[in-house]
Amino acid sequence: MFILGIILAVAGVVCAGFGFMQNNSLEAQFNSLISSGTTNPGTIFIVIGVILLVVGILLCILSKNKK
DSSP states (O other): OHHHHHHHHHHHHHHHHHHHHHHHOHHHHHHHHHHTSOSOTTHHHHHHHHHHHHHHHHHHHHHHHHO
């Protein structure tokens, strides 16, 4: 359970970092504006990343308290 928590936390950080990179990329914003009409293409990655990070941290804490 602890290993799964670490994997989820790392995946959350990577996903959120990718989302921030997408939101700061002018090319990604322009492509998103043309294709879907939004200017923040990385917002969904940031939200998913934060959720994964929180779940991963909770799994780590709960598995340490369980022992």
